[in-house]
Amino acid sequence: METKGSIxxxxxxxxxxxxxxVLRGVDLYIDRGELRALIGPxxxxxxxxxxxxxxxxxxxxxxxxxxxxxxxxxxEEHDITMLGIGRKFQTPSVFRQLTLVENxxxxxxxxxxxxxTLFGTVGAAQMDKIAPTLETLxxxxxxxxxxxxxxxxxxxxxxxxxxxxxxxxxxxxxxxxAGMTHEERERTGQLLQRLAQxxxxxxxxxxxxxxxxxxxxxxxxxxxSVLCEGSVDMVQRDPRVVEVYxxxxxxxxxxx
Numbered sequence: 001m002e003t004k005g006s007i008x009x010x011x012x013x014x015x016x017x018x019x020x021x022v023l024r025g026v027d028l029y030i031d032r033g034e035l036r037a038l039i040g041p042x043x044x045x046x047x048x049x050x051x052x053x054x055x056x057x058x059x060x061x062x063x064x065x066x067x068x069x070x071x072x073x074x075x076e077e078h079d080i081t082m083l084g085i086g087r088k089f090q091t092p093s094v095f096r097q098l099t100l101v102e103n104x105x106x107x108x109x110x111x112x113x114x115x116x117t118l119f120g121t122v123g124a125a126q127m128d129k130i131a132p133t134l135e136t137l138x139x140x141x142x143x144x145x146x147x148x149x150x151x152x153x154x155x156x157x158x159x160x161x162x163x164x165x166x167x168x169x170x171x172x173x174x175x176x177x178a179g180m181t182h183e184e185r186e187r188t189g190q191l192l193q194r195l196a197q198x199x200x201x202x203x204x205x206x207x208x209x210x211x212x213x214x215x216x217x218x219x220x221x222x223x224x225s226v227l228c229e230g231s232v233d234m235v236q237r238d239p240r241v242v243e244v245y246x247x248x249x250x251x252x253x254x255x256x
Contacts, residue, residue, distance in 0.1 A: 007032045007170055007200045008053070013062035015048055015224075022048045023059070024224040030170070035196040037211045037232075038204045040221035041244065046204045049221070050172045053202075054087045055080040067169070086168030088159050088176065096148030100139055100158055103147055104130045107162035133161045136194065138187065153184030157191065164195070171195065173203040177210050189214040208236075 006029045015023040023045045030036050038046050051057040053064065055077040064072040072080055094103050108126060134140040137157045142150070147158060156176055163171060176192075177185045185207065192201055192214055205211055211218060211232060218235045220227040228238045235241055 005031055007067065008202075009065045010053075011063050011065075013049070013052060013059045013064065015045075015052060015057060015059050022224050023052070026062070026221075026224070026226055028219060028226065030200050030202055032169075032200055033196060033198070035192060035201045035203070035214060035216045037215035037218045038202060038221065039206070039208070039211060039218060039235075040227070043223075044221040045224040046221055047174060050087065050174060050202070050204060053080075054085060054172060081166070084167065084169035085172065086163035086166050086170070087172040087174075088156075088163050089174055094147045094155055094158050094162070097146060099144045099146055100134060100150075100161075101130055101143050103158060104133060104161055104165050107165050129165055133165050136164070137161045137191065151184075153180045153188065156180065156184075156188070160191065160195075168199060171199050171201040171203075173201065173205075175205055176203060177205065177207055185210055186213075212236075 008028075008030045010026055010028040013023050013026040013028075014021065026045075026049065028049075038049065040046055048057060052059050053072065055072065055075055059073060062073070066072050066080075066083060066085065070083060072083075072085075075083070095106065098106070105126060108129065131140065131143075134143050137160065139150075139154060139157060139161070142154070147155065150158065160171075160173070160176070173192075177188050180188065189210060192203065195201060196216070203215070215232055217230060218232050219229045220235055220238075220241050222240075222244050227240055227244065228235060230238075
């Protein structure tokens with residue numbers, strides 16, 4: 001299959017747990033510089049698909065081609081991360097007692113132990129990576145605040161930053177705006193659109209207003225299979241999506 005222009009191509013991905021097929025022959029490609037939303041009802045297989053891409057779950061069948069011609073199905077999680085796939089999970093895992101700079105320093109790829117990282121001097125090269133990241137996140141003025149003092153949305157942005165400093169070619173984000181205020185959701189959408197200028201992004205999200213405002217394309221999963229794919233407008237008008245996900249007669253105001 002031709003993958004020119006695509007950063008990730010999935011073909012025939014099947015995953016079974018205890019005899020139950022969670023993913024059923026999923027085909028998916030993501031272009032470089034694309035912000036793709038992955039939506040679908042609970043149990044559709046969205047998070048499992050992210051688990052497969054990052055190597056946490058191995059598919060029973062299928063292949064995943066990343067970059068030029070690297071098959072991810074044979075690789076472990078660490079190897080996939082080093083190739084340039086970064087993931088932010090739904091629940092943040094920041095170190096609340098550490099400053100934002102310290103959190104980002106720990107996230108940098110570097111051959112240093114935790115203690116030398118925390119108590120050593122932050123080098124100029126490291127700050128050259130950390131400071132622009134904090135500026136992109138809108139958190140530069142809180143660089144030396146403890147992460148535990150941040151608002152919910154700011155913690156989510158910090159964790160996005162902890163992935164960003166690793167220079168991933170592909171971001172995987174699982175419900176990044178869950179629990180956010182309206183203003184925080186808007187700022188997150190703007191942040192992801194900026195990041196999509198230099199990175200491909202695959203985001204699982206239930207907030208359809210957020211998806212409408214940010215996504216370039218949308219893939220709908222239903223019962224482990226791709227139901228449809230296309231622009232937000234096209235997907236929302238698809239009668240199959242209205243039936244199984246958005247809710248009959250509520251396609252214009254569905255939230256989840």
